[in-house]
Structure formats: structure tokens, C-alpha cells
Amino acid sequence: MRYLLRRVGFFLLTLWAALTLNFFLPHFMPGSPINTLRAQTKGRVSDAQLEQILTSFGYKPHENIVSQYFDYFGNMITGNWGVSLGSSLGTPVSKLIGQALPWTLGLVGFTTVLAFLLGSLIGTIAAWRRGGIVDSVLPSVFVVTSALPFFVVGLFLILFLTVDNTWLPSSGNYDTSIVAGFSPGFVGSVLKYAALPALTLLITSIGGWVLTMRNNMITTLAEDYIRMGRAKGLNDRKVMLNYAARNAFLPNLSGFAMSIGFVLTGAILVEKIFNYPGLGYQLYNAVSSIDYPMMQTLFMLFTVAVLGSLLVCDLVTVWLDPRTRAKG
Amino acid sequence: MTTLTAADSATPQIPAGAPVPGRRRGRGGVWRSFLTNRKANVGFGMFFVLLVMAVFPSLFTSVSDPTAPAKFTPRLTPSGAHWFGTTSLGQDIWALFVYGAREPLIIAVVAGGLATVISVLVGVSAAYLGGIPDDVISFITNVVLVIPTFPLVIVLSAYSGKPTLTIMIAVLVVTGWSYGANQMRAQALSLRNRDFLESARVRGERRSYIIVFEMLPTMISLIIANFLGAALYSVLAAAGLQFLGLGDPNSDSWGTMLYWADSQSALESGTAWWAILPALGIAVVGVAFALMNYAFDEISNPALRPVRKQRKLGTRRRTGAGTGLGAGTGTRRAAALAGGGAGDE
Numbered sequence: 001m002r003y004l005l006r007r008v009g010f011f012l013l014t015l016w017a018a019l020t021l022n023f024f025l026p027h028f029m030p031g032s033p034i035n036t037l038r039a040q041t042k043g044r045v046s047d048a049q050l051e052q053i054l055t056s057f058g059y060k061p062h063e064n065i066v067s068q069y070f071d072y073f074g075n076m077i078t079g080n081w082g083v084s085l086g087s088s089l090g091t092p093v094s095k096l097i098g099q100a101l102p103w104t105l106g107l108v109g110f111t112t113v114l115a116f117l118l119g120s121l122i123g124t125i126a127a128w129r130r131g132g133i134v135d136s137v138l139p140s141v142f143v144v145t146s147a148l149p150f151f152v153v154g155l156f157l158i159l160f161l162t163v164d165n166t167w168l169p170s171s172g173n174y175d176t177s178i179v180a181g182f183s184p185g186f187v188g189s190v191l192k193y194a195a196l197p198a199l200t201l202l203i204t205s206i207g208g209w210v211l212t213m214r215n216n217m218i219t220t221l222a223e224d225y226i227r228m229g230r231a232k233g234l235n236d237r238k239v240m241l242n243y244a245a246r247n248a249f250l251p252n253l254s255g256f257a258m259s260i261g262f263v264l265t266g267a268i269l270v271e272k273i274f275n276y277p278g279l280g281y282q283l284y285n286a287v288s289s290i291d292y293p294m295m296q297t298l299f300m301l302f303t304v305a306v307l308g309s310l311l312v313c314d315l316v317t318v319w320l321d322p323r324t325r326a327k328g
Numbered sequence: 329m330t331t332l333t334a335a336d337s338a339t340p341q342i343p344a345g346a347p348v349p350g351r352r353r354g355r356g357g358v359w360r361s362f363l364t365n366r367k368a369n370v371g372f373g374m375f376f377v378l379l380v381m382a383v384f385p386s387l388f389t390s391v392s393d394p395t396a397p398a399k400f401t402p403r404l405t406p407s408g409a410h411w412f413g414t415t416s417l418g419q420d421i422w423a424l425f426v427y428g429a430r431e432p433l434i435i436a437v438v439a440g441g442l443a444t445v446i447s448v449l450v451g452v453s454a455a456y457l458g459g460i461p462d463d464v465i466s467f468i469t470n471v472v473l474v475i476p477t478f479p480l481v482i483v484l485s486a487y488s489g490k491p492t493l494t495i496m497i498a499v500l501v502v503t504g505w506s507y508g509a510n511q512m513r514a515q516a517l518s519l520r521n522r523d524f525l526e527s528a529r530v531r532g533e534r535r536s537y538i539i540v541f542e543m544l545p546t547m548i549s550l551i552i553a554n555f556l557g558a559a560l561y562s563v564l565a566a567a568g569l570q571f572l573g574l575g576d577p578n579s580d581s582w583g584t585m586l587y588w589a590d591s592q593s594a595l596e597s598g599t600a601w602w603a604i605l606p607a608l609g610i611a612v613v614g615v616a617f618a619l620m621n622y623a624f625d626e627i628s629n630p631a632l633r634p635v636r637k638q639r640k641l642g643t644r645r646r647t648g649a650g651t652g653l654g655a656g657t658g659t660r661r662a663a664a665l666a667g668g669g670a671g672d673e
Contacts, residue, residue: 146618
């Protein structure tokens with residue numbers, strides 16, 4: 001229990017630190033947001049209106065910085081995130097995020113879980129058959145794939161799979177000629193458009209899981225209880241899965257939470273390459289049009305996503321591993 | 329006299345290359361292992377070729393000002409004069425590629441090096457100070473570690489305008505030191521109560537002397553592995569930033585090349601090499617650093633070495649079948665945090 005409280009404490013403190021950083025960044029960076037905005041909107045919006053827009057995310061140059069800070073906190077927590085200053089000027093940030101979120105969750109969420117499970121399985125088998133074919137060929141391959149940047153993999157996939165034949169689309173999220181809804185045609189189109197971005201994420205992220213799982217397994221297989229399991233005459237599969245893999249999996253689980261941050265990086269680059277309208281693409285757009293409220297909100301959400309998954313994995317680890325309970 | 333004997337007895341302890349107890353190796357041993365490790369050799373070979381290209385680009389191409397636009401006819405197909413054709417802006421693609429090697433390597437060495445220095449300073453001092461200073465430093469380290477780096481890097485470079493090389497390196501260092509600091513702290517903690525440090529303390533050495541001359545040499549292989557990881561992270565992040573158009577668009581760098589190739593739809597308009605070459609270049613840098621990194625993992629953790637090697641231990645030739653510890657840059661960092669974050673508390 002004490003362990004859990006500590007983790008929750010860490011969660012809250014880190015969230016506070018990240019939000020504070022998020023608040024002070026635009027304040028301490030060179031250049032005033034209002035000047036950038038004036039250039040950005042090319043005089044379409046009056047200065048007074050600009051200030052009003054900026055006010056909604058905490059830019060109040062005439063006000064006390066402390067009260068600004070508290071207002072900002074309140075706004076972030078209550079979902080009062082201001083309005084976008086980008087191409088869809090004036091749209092509430094929360095609405096834009098609501099539109100983008102399902103696409104990222106679907107694409108990135110699914111791919112990450114798939115890569116994690118598949119990678120851990122391959123890693124388990126590689127370590128179990130130490131020196132076998134899987135163990136001698138695949139790890140070297142995965143060292144290479146996990147060092148490849150997202151955009152390199154994405155570019156090559158586009159080059160080899162879409163330039164000459166057109167059955168896999170390289171841009172967008174679904175065929176706009178189909179009416180959105182739960183029809184087989186629409187779902188098929190969504191899957192088809194997600195194929196290449198998903199493949200890119202899978203190729204770049206699976207290697208890490210294979211290698212960590214393999215190494216955890218190698219360490220675990222040297223333990224006495226593995227020998228004990230074998231001595232009892234249990235069949236190989238039982239020893240491999242219930243004795244070794246189960247224990248080797250635990251450190252991987254915490255790694256999974258942390259990898260969400262890594263995956264979000266991938267989401268930004270991959271969504272940009274494939275023009276996939278998720279949160280990463282939104283961040284890219286926000287950054288290129290210097291959309292401060294959008295940037296601040298997205299950065300906050302990304303941090304919350306990482307911290308949240310870290311907390312969930314901590315809880316799961318406590319549930320799965322009695323040793324963490326004893327330690328607390 | 330007593331000082332001498334104490335120093336003598338401490339000497340054999342100092343060069344412990346491997347963090348695994350009972351498997352001590354001289355400092356020369358780390359290098360020898362590095363030279364005989366096949367993955368390390370391949371990785372270093374790749375790195376060396378790029379290094380030569382970055383330092384002496386004129387050996388590889390006769391064009392001296394590759395970014396100057398409209399120097400040649402746009403969109404030429406590969407030929408003897410232009411090995412990989414020309415861009416739609418009239419630049420020679422091969423020359424752009426050759427000169428573009430410089431910036432990623434500078435970023436790798438400088439940003440990776442600085443991040444490693446900070447990691448060592450922060451990690452070792454946290455472990456050495458202990459108590460409340462340690463708690464505070466560890467907390468800050470963990471916060472920096474958890475905050476999603478790449479989005480932060482993007483936001484930072486957006487706020488600072490089109491960043492110059494210096495600003496980009498600064499941003500990468502600020503966001504890239506925390507993983508290493510955690511590792512250094514853990515390693516330094518495990519060393520804290522070893523006999524050779526105790527004897528140094530007993531013979532009245534200063535703290536700074538103990539840290540620099542007694543502790544750091546034993547951590548050399550971890551420090552190198554860390555440098556390689558940080559360098560890899562910096563190269564990939566910088567290329568990602570430039571690809572997104574958050575670098576200096578007039579610089580000649582592989583990331584910038586990709587940005588232009590992408591914005592001029594190089595893949596669709598018959599100048600595919602414009603995108604392929606820099607992509608390959610970045611991939612080669614990534615793979616080179618990753619291979620050297622894994623080699624160091626194998627060196628410092630014997631359990632992970634390829635199985636077949638054990639039979640011919642001591643011979644020079646090693647069949648590189650298996651692979652080292654860890655995972656991709658991100659997950660590797662991630663997995664260690666999980667250990668560092670949860671385990672340290």
C-alpha cells in the first residue's frame with residue numbers, strides 16, 4: 001500500500017512539474033506570442049481579439065504571473081483549453097482533439113499492443129531455444145530494425161508499396177468517397193488506410209520487445225526454480241510459459257508504460273508522413289502554424305498519457321508480483 | 329609509506345570494466361573485447377566510413393557548394409556526371425548527401441558527449457551525496473525521464489523559432505541526459521561501499537579525487553555504452569526535427585534533405601534518390617551506433633554473449649549469432665527507467 005501511495009505521489013508531482021514547465025515555456029522563450037500571432041493571422045484578427053484568444057490559455061501580460069499560473073491550472077484540468085490559432089482559427093481545441101483522438105488511439109494503441117505481445121512471444125521463443133534458428137537470425141535483424149527511424153521506414157514503405165501499385169493508399173485515414181458509418185466498405189477502407197502507418201510502427205517498435213524479453217528470459221532461465229520445474233517432470237511448454245516467461249514478463253510490463261512516450265514520438269512522425277489525422281499530426285500542424293493553445297494542450301495530454309500508463313502498469317505489477325507488495 | 333601500500337592494494341581493484349561482480353577485467357580488456365567483437369567491428373566500420381566522408385567531403389564529390397540552388401538542370405536522372413541525378417531545385421543529390429553527413433555526426437558527438445557528461449555528473453553526485461540531495465536529484469531525473477521527450481523537443485524548437493545547430497544541440501542535451509543519469513546513479517550506488525573506495529577514504533583522499541580517479545574508471549564501459557545511446561538518440565531526434573521542418577531549412581543535413589525531398593514530393597516526381605540517400609544515411613548512422621551499443625552490452629554482461637562463442641573462448645574469431653542486451657533506443661531507455669524508477673524507491 002505504501003508503495004502504491006508513493007507511486008501515486010510521484011504521478012501527481014510529475015504531472016505538476018510537467019504542467020508547470022508547459023506554463024513557463026512560452027513565457028520564457030524569446031519573442032512574444034502576440035507578435036508571432038499577428039504575423040500568423042496576417043491582420044485578419046484585431047489585436048484586442050488576439051489578446052482575448054491568448055488569454056484563454058494563460059497569456060495575460062498585464063496580470064500577476066501567480067494568478068495566471070493558477071488560472072492556467074484550472075483551465076487545463078477542467079478541459080477549458082482555449083481555441084485553436086491554426087488553420088481552423090477559432091475552433092475550440094477540445095473539439096479538434098476530440099476529432100483526432102480516435103484515429104491515434106486506434107492506430108497507435110492497436111499497433112503498440114500488438115508489437116508488445118508479438119515481440120514478447122518471439123523473445124520468449126528465442127531465449128527458450130538458445131542458439132537455435134530464431135535466436136541466431138532474428139535478434140540481429142531486430143537490432144537493425146529498432147535502430148531505424150520511423151520516417152525512414154515510412155518512406156521506404158511508400159516507395160516500395162505505393163508508388164508503383166496503388167492498392168495501398170499512402171495518405172489520409174479513409175476513402176472520402178465512402179460515407180462514414182459502420183458499413184463494411186467504410187471499415188475496410190479505414191483498415192486499408194491504416195495498414196502502412198501501422199506496419200511502420202510495428203517494424204520499428206517490435207525489435208525492442210523481442211530483445212528485452214529475450215534477455216529477461218535468459219536471466220530467468222538460469223534460476224533454480226526453472227530447474228526445479230524441469231526436475232518435477234513438467235512439460236517444456238509449461239516451464240517455458242508458466243515458470244520462465246511469466247517472471248521475465250514483469251520488467252517488460254513497466255517498460256511498456258514507458259514506451260508510450262516513445263510510441264507518441266512515432267505517432268507524430270508516422271502521422272505526418274502518411275497525413276493521418278491523429279493527435280501527432282495535430283501537433284505537427286500546431287507547431288508549423290505556431291498554434292500555442294493546441295501545442296500546450298497536446299503536450300499536456302501526451303504527458304498525461306505517459307504518466308497514466310505508468311501508473312496503470314504499476315498497479316498491474318503490484319497485482320501480478322507479490323514481491324512488490326512485500327516491499328511496500 | 330602507509331599511503332603507498334594502501335595505494336598499491338587499491339590498484340588491482342580499479343580497472344573493473346564489467347559491472348558484473350566476479351568478472352573483473354582490466355581497462356585494456358574493455359578495448360580488447362571491443363576489438364574482437366564482431367558487432368562492434370561492423371558498427372565501427374560503418375561509422376568510420378561516414379566519418380571520413382564528413383571530414384573530407386571533397387574526396388567524394390567535386391561539387392563544393394551543394395546547397396546552392398539552380399546550379400544544374402533540375403530533375404536529371406542518374407548519370408556519370410550526376411551519380412544519383414539532380415533535385416527539382418537543381419542540386420546534385422550525391423553532393424548534398426556527402427556534405428550532409430557532417431551535421432548528423434557533429435550532433436551525435438557533441439550532443440551525445442554533453443548529455444553523457446551531465447549524466448555522469450548528476451548520477452554520480454546523487455549516489456555519492458545520498459540522503460535528501462539524492463532524493464531531490466533522483467526526483468528531477470525521473471521527471472525529466474517521464475516527460476515525453478520528442479513532443480517536448482518539438483515544442484521547444486517551435487518556441488525558439490527555426491533553431492540553429494547550437495540551439496538544437498542544447499535542446500537535445502537538455503532532454504537526453506536523464507536516462508543515463510539513472511543508470512550512473514545505480515552503478516555508483518553499487519560501488520559505494522566497495523573496499524577500494526573505503527581504502528581511498530581511509531588514506532584521506534579528497535572526495536573529488538575519489539570520484540574522478542577511483543570511481544569513474546570502473547564505470548568506463550557503462551559510460552561508453554551511454555554515450556553511444558545518447559548519440560544515437562540525438563541523431564535520430566535531430567533528423568526527425570529537421571524532417572518536420574523544425575531545423576534550419578538552409579542547412580545541409582540529411583534531415584533537411586528529407587524535408588525538402590518530402591515537400592517537393594521527390595518519391596512521386598522521379599527524384600526518389602533525393603529521399604532514399606539521406607534515409608539510408610540516417611539508417612546507417614543509427615545501425616552503426618546501435619551495433620556498437622549492443623556490443624558494449626555484451627562486453628559488460630557476459631550472460632548475453634552468443635552461446636556458440638563459449639566453445640572457442642580465447643580465439644579471435646567469434647561467430648556473432650546472438651545479440652546484446654536491451655532494445656531499441658526508446659524501449660531500452662524505457663525498460664531501464666522502469667527498473668530505476670520503481671526499483672530505487
